[in-house]
Amino acid sequence: MSTVAPAAGAATTELDRDASIALYRRMRLIRRFEDTIQSLFQRGEVHGTTHLYSGEEASAVGVCSALEPQDRVAGTYRGHGHALALGVPTGGLLDEMLGRSTGVCGGRAGSMNVVDLDHQLIGCFGIIGGSIAAATGASLALRSRNGVAVAFFGDGTTNHGYFHECLNFAQVMKLPVVFVCENNLYGEFTPWEDVTAGQIRSRPEALEMSAVTIDGNDVWTVHAAAREALAHARRGDGPYFIEALTYRFVGHSRSDPGAYRKPGELDAWRQRDPLKLARAALADVFDVGEDELAEIEAAVDGELEAAVEAGLAAPYPEPGIARQFKD
Amino acid sequence: MEFRQAIRDALDEELARDERVIFFGEDVARPGGVFAVTPGLQEAHGSDRVFDTPISELALAGAAFGSAVCGARPVIEIMFGDFLPLAMDSLVNQAAKYWYLSNEQASVPLVVRSAIGAGGRFGAIHSQNPASWFTNVPGLKVVAPSTPGDAKALLKAAIRDDNPVLFLEHKRLYSLKDDAPAAEPAEIGVAAVRRTGGDVTIVSAMKGVHDCLAAAELLAESGIEAEVIDLRTLRPLDSGTVLESLARTNRLVVVEEGPMTGGWAGEILSLAIENALEHIDDAYRIATADTPIPYSPTLEDAFLPSAQSIASNIRSRLGVSTAEAVGFTG
Ligand SMILES: Cc1ncc(C[n+]2csc(CCOP(=O)(O)OP(=O)(O)O)c2C)c(N)n1
Numbered sequence: 001m002s003t004v005a006p007a008a009g010a011a012t013t014e015l016d017r018d019a020s021i022a023l024y025r026r027m028r029l030i031r032r033f034e035d036t037i038q039s040l041f042q043r044g045e046v047h048g049t050t051h052l053y054s055g056e057e058a059s060a061v062g063v064c065s066a067l068e069p070q071d072r073v074a075g076t077y078r079g080h081g082h083a084l085a086l087g088v089p090t091g092g093l094l095d096e097m098l099g100r101s102t103g104v105c106g107g108r109a110g111s112m113n114v115v116d117l118d119h120q121l122i123g124c125f126g127i128i129g130g131s132i133a134a135a136t137g138a139s140l141a142l143r144s145r146n147g148v149a150v151a152f153f154g155d156g157t158t159n160h161g162y163f164h165e166c167l168n169f170a171q172v173m174k175l176p177v178v179f180v181c182e183n184n185l186y187g188e189f190t191p192w193e194d195v196t197a198g199q200i201r202s203r204p205e206a207l208e209m210s211a212v213t214i215d216g217n218d219v220w221t222v223h224a225a226a227r228e229a230l231a232h233a234r235r236g237d238g239p240y241f242i243e244a245l246t247y248r249f250v251g252h253s254r255s256d257p258g259a260y261r262k263p264g265e266l267d268a269w270r271q272r273d274p275l276k277l278a279r280a281a282l283a284d285v286f287d288v289g290e291d292e293l294a295e296i297e298a299a300v301d302g303e304l305e306a307a308v309e310a311g312l313a314a315p316y317p318e319p320g321i322a323r324q325f326k327d
Numbered sequence: 328m329e330f331r332q333a334i335r336d337a338l339d340e341e342l343a344r345d346e347r348v349i350f351f352g353e354d355v356a357r358p359g360g361v362f363a364v365t366p367g368l369q370e371a372h373g374s375d376r377v378f379d380t381p382i383s384e385l386a387l388a389g390a391a392f393g394s395a396v397c398g399a400r401p402v403i404e405i406m407f408g409d410f411l412p413l414a415m416d417s418l419v420n421q422a423a424k425y426w427y428l429s430n431e432q433a434s435v436p437l438v439v440r441s442a443i444g445a446g447g448r449f450g451a452i453h454s455q456n457p458a459s460w461f462t463n464v465p466g467l468k469v470v471a472p473s474t475p476g477d478a479k480a481l482l483k484a485a486i487r488d489d490n491p492v493l494f495l496e497h498k499r500l501y502s503l504k505d506d507a508p509a510a511e512p513a514e515i516g517v518a519a520v521r522r523t524g525g526d527v528t529i530v531s532a533m534k535g536v537h538d539c540l541a542a543a544e545l546l547a548e549s550g551i552e553a554e555v556i557d558l559r560t561l562r563p564l565d566s567g568t569v570l571e572s573l574a575r576t577n578r579l580v581v582v583e584e585g586p587m588t589g590g591w592a593g594e595i596l597s598l599a600i601e602n603a604l605e606h607i608d609d610a611y612r613i614a615t616a617d618t619p620i621p622y623s624p625t626l627e628d629a630f631l632p633s634a635q636s637i638a639s640n641i642r643s644r645l646g647v648s649t650a651e652a653v654g655f656t657g
Contacts (some may be wrong), residue, residue, distance in 0.1 A: 127409070
């Protein structure tokens, strides 16, 4: 049972310069996507509610960059990051949030329920724990194809029946599934330790499942842990549990200002902003200069601006053409 | 008074009146609930009686059942009605059956509050109306108020009821206001006639009642006088009020926010056919399509019954066009 966290801040040489830059670019894309969603919300173009991923980018990007094409992922209602990390097209995802017919789900799903099977995403699940069950099931189908399923979920979800039942199910059957708990310290407005007995990692450990707690804000650390977890699962050694320690920079959902945060907590985590850490590491380890970084950032901003422009011009779906279920 | 305040007051007053009442759920106590319905109750009644729980719907419902058979009167909140299936086993297989199976050794006085309904662009899994999943369960009452006054009086009645009660709160009603409601509990299982008219009886519940009242005004412009009945409780059903009205109007339209197939609207049509066939010139349902609730505004708006669509539907079914606007005498 491996429980030793890789050293924090480890820009690994497993990933070369270009691959490392790609990780940063992806994280930056997610951050700017979430900023865009927030401002489109204020303009009344994004509806209902959304749960943003800002601050947690290293988790999705670190894990998804380690996947093989035959692997599949189940995300949460905080799933924009999971989707973009998998390469779901920015425009298609944005259009979905705008409720346009050009969205990846034709405007039917919205923020919480995105599916894109062309990009390994079996779904984002609005019911907590749904991702755990879906990935456990996916691994049943994937094991004959050398594939692994990954479930993302939050700390609060570890108290749910889905968590306990599926982890045991997966471990008993030695299924190729990686459980990624994104511990951002809160479930909605409640600190995880107020509603969770013991340590989260001791739960998979009680099932004798391989488990590790890592710095979820360092994308190379996450990537390294994911590689190990995926290799373990692919070898037939059964499920693997990763607890990624991270923090969301925004409220739980649209209407939440985050007033329950402890004083100084947000500022402290902002010091450990995954984008900031990655930027510094790129400069230190790979000698990526300020100009090159600025160019990447401008390119991402341009991609989003273009997506917004196209999205706002895209048509809404025609109610009449919504198909009924197949007979 | 706002609908959400009426609910808060009912809880507050019942917690004060009866020390056996306890209230718990996810984010209900310190944060005061995701729809800001329950702030301050923990301060007023203490953390032994009002408390936040882990995200554990199965445990919440099971704990409500177990405590109810041992002398507590629990009220729990299942945040969104869409999460009720996760609590369903305890409600359906334990709570609803216990009084009967135990040969009436102990009753199960629990209340499950839950926010339901579409129209907020919350998507397929945060917008459903789960009423019909539960109206099929003997032993369970399903209460579905449409006004702040009823919300308060019916919640108080639900808390005092010795049976398990599912209490549904439509999200689009939380900010609705009316005069300060009475302090007394209402009677569960009694419908209200919200508008009188002799041409057609329209039956609905919760937000649908408001849509039907607005539709009735539109119909009046075409000379059609609609009677609008607010069921207030979906189980037990007040068939008397519906049948009485039908006997006068001879036409019945049931408007349900929920899929047509297997919905409670069908139950009301069955009641009418079985008991008042001789009074029926026409009887039908307006409900949502048999698809999940879509996110996109254009799709969700088209999906839901609205005052406009209800009125035009009834008008065309009765053969009266808007342009004609002639007196319709039935
Ligand atoms: C079964 C279920 N219960 C409650 C909710 C409402 N809800 C949405 S997010 C959330 C908190 C989840 O916290 P956590 O698992 O820590 O994930 P995070 O939001 O922090 O990523 C809750 C209670 C839900 N979506 N599903």
